[in-house]
Amino acid sequence: MKNALEKYRTDNKLTFEALGHLVDYPRGTVHKHCHAQIIPGDAAIRYHRKLGIPLDVLHPDPLKAA
Numbered sequence: 725m726k727n728a729l730e731k732y733r734t735d736n737k738l739t740f741e742a743l744g745h746l747v748d749y750p751r752g753t754v755h756k757h758c759h760a761q762i763i764p765g766d767a768a769i770r771y772h773r774k775l776g777i778p779l780d781v782l783h784p785d786p787l788k789a790a
Contacts, residue, residue, distance in 0.1 A: 728781040729771055730758040747774045 733743050733754075744754040747770055757763050763771065768783035 727758055727760065727763075728777055729754075729763060732771075732775060732777055733758055747771060 729743075732738075733740070738746075739751075740755045740758065741751040743758075744751045747754070749757075749767075749770075753767075757767055757771075762784070763782050765783055768779055771777050771782055772779045
């Protein structure tokens with residue numbers, strides 16, 4: 725399963741730096757999040773609010789998978 729943030733970045737042809745500018749994160753943080761299996765909750769909320777990516781694909785609820 726591809727990381728939803730990385731999918732957003734590649735679909736919109738954004739560099740890590742450009743995406744970071746959109747969400748007020750440094751390039752390195754965005755890079756780390758784009759390659760993470762699960763994005764931290766506070767970061768997922770920021771990406772959701774600023775980019776409109778659904779929260780449930782950024783940070784799935786582990787209890788729902790059980």
